[in-house]
Amino acid sequence: MPTTAPKPANDAREALLDRLYALFRTGGFEAVSIGDVSRETGLGKSSLYHYFPGGKDDMALVVAERAAARVRALVIAPLGAPVDRARRIGAMIAAVDALYAGGEAPCLIAAMTLSDAPAATRACLAALLRDWLAALAEALVATDAAPDAAEARAFAAVSRIEGALMIARALDDRARFVAELARIEADLLRD
Amino acid sequence: MPTTAPKPANDAREALLDRLYALFRTGGFEAVSIGDVSRETGLGKSSLYHYFPGGKDDMALVVAERAAARVRALVIAPLGAPVDRARRIGAMIAAVDALYAGGEAPCLIAAMTLSDAPAATRACLAALLRDWLAALAEALVATDAAPDAAEARAFAAVSRIEGALMIARALDDRARFVAELARIEADLLRD
DNA sequence: GTCTATAATAGGATAGAC
DNA sequence: GTCTATCCTATTATAGAC
Numbered sequence: 001m002p003t004t005a006p007k008p009a010n011d012a013r014e015a016l017l018d019r020l021y022a023l024f025r026t027g028g029f030e031a032v033s034i035g036d037v038s039r040e041t042g043l044g045k046s047s048l049y050h051y052f053p054g055g056k057d058d059m060a061l062v063v064a065e066r067a068a069a070r071v072r073a074l075v076i077a078p079l080g081a082p083v084d085r086a087r088r089i090g091a092m093i094a095a096v097d098a099l100y101a102g103g104e105a106p107c108l109i110a111a112m113t114l115s116d117a118p119a120a121t122r123a124c125l126a127a128l129l130r131d132w133l134a135a136l137a138e139a140l141v142a143t144d145a146a147p148d149a150a151e152a153r154a155f156a157a158v159s160r161i162e163g164a165l166m167i168a169r170a171l172d173d174r175a176r177f178v179a180e181l182a183r184i185e186a187d188l189l190r191d
Numbered sequence: 192m193p194t195t196a197p198k199p200a201n202d203a204r205e206a207l208l209d210r211l212y213a214l215f216r217t218g219g220f221e222a223v224s225i226g227d228v229s230r231e232t233g234l235g236k237s238s239l240y241h242y243f244p245g246g247k248d249d250m251a252l253v254v255a256e257r258a259a260a261r262v263r264a265l266v267i268a269p270l271g272a273p274v275d276r277a278r279r280i281g282a283m284i285a286a287v288d289a290l291y292a293g294g295e296a297p298c299l300i301a302a303m304t305l306s307d308a309p310a311a312t313r314a315c316l317a318a319l320l321r322d323w324l325a326a327l328a329e330a331l332v333a334t335d336a337a338p339d340a341a342e343a344r345a346f347a348a349v350s351r352i353e354g355a356l357m358i359a360r361a362l363d364d365r366a367r368f369v370a371e372l373a374r375i376e377a378d379l380l381r382d
Numbered sequence: 383g384t385c386t387a388t389a390a391t392a393g394g395a396t397a398g399a400c
Numbered sequence: 401g402t403c404t405a406t407c408c409t410a411t412t413a414t415a416g417a418c
Binding site for chain 1: 217218221222297301313321324346347352354355357363367374
């Protein structure tokens with residue numbers, strides 16, 4: 001049961017977490033070694049165990065929790081704002097574009113789902129995904145979309161985002177991700 | 192430059208490749224160890240190097256080539272058949288459903304793209320993905336879809352397939368993949 | 383809080399017997 | 401064609417000095 005870590009949640013730890021996030025999202029769980037983290041951060045292996053007593057499992061969980069908090073704030077929260085649909089969807093799409101760096105950066109959820117990450121990490125990211133789908137469906141309903149189709153439309157939109165990111169990265173063609181984002185936005189505004 | 196392997200491409204090798212395919216598609220490249228393969232197949236490590244002189248890189252490439260051939264035969268080829276759109280798209284969707292075992296089995300392309308697979312393997316799978324996108328777009332045009340929108344529709348459909356598979360697996364909910372497949376099929380037939 | 387040193391195990395790959 | 405034995409490196413994790 002990996003718990004979050006020692007008391008002083010200071011700046012050094014925050015910087016460390018940014019590096020860890022970058023490593024895990026590109027490599028997934030298994031591919032990231034403590035040695036990689038040590039090299040990447042300049043910290044000795046033992047120092048890493050000071051920040052993360054639970055070792056690699058602990059690192060993955062903390063990274064997932066941090067990423068989830070960020071996505072909730074930047075991608076999901078705007079969907080509930082008391083504005084029109086164009087603004088809600090526009091904010092989500094812009095946040096997604098930034099989150100994935102225009103198709104450059106992989107999705108942590110996808111990376112962790114594939115490589116066999118610890119159950120706690122996977123559960124954290126699954127909950128995030130569920131919240132995103134629910135928030136998008138609710139936003140559609142709240143802005144006068146057909147309620148019976150909202151859930152399916154939300155699922156299709158998030159699927160397209162995730163799939164387009166994977167395909168753009170497989171083809172090494174970021175432009176196709178950005179273009180698909182624009183079409184997804186247009187489709188979500190239709191009706 | 193890992194080349195394909197020794198001359199006698201017999202049954203034992205074929206069975207071995209099936210196991211390898213299962214391992215790589217679920218774990219990606221890095222997560223699969225020679226020891227895993229040895230355990231999974233019952234063969235000693237040295238025996239594996241008899242079949243794959245190039246080691247792990249060789250295994251990944253041969254698996255990718257085999258998977259690509261299968262996808263070309265089952266998913267892509269039917270898109271060029273001289274029948275109506277419903278039949279072409281229906282055949283593709285059915286093949287995709289079978290290929291991913293109704294949302295149970297991960298996508299080799301996604302797995303290999305994430306974990307850093309050797310360049311040759313990635314190139315092989317990228318070419319496959321390009322062919323799939325092109326064949327679907329062509330099928331739409333050949334069955335009287337608007338030519339200027341065909342490429343975008345094809346990209347959206349394949350993105351949805353890949354994204355839905357990832358999401359269904361992340362949520363541990365295969366039914367959502369199957370349901371999304373049906374909606375993708377319906378959308379491709381509209382017009 | 384960071385380091386060196388070290389344990390114990392698992393990794394990819396090869397040599398050579400049978 | 402499969403095996404045992406082996407090599408070397410990398411891995412996760414810990415102990416303990418500073």
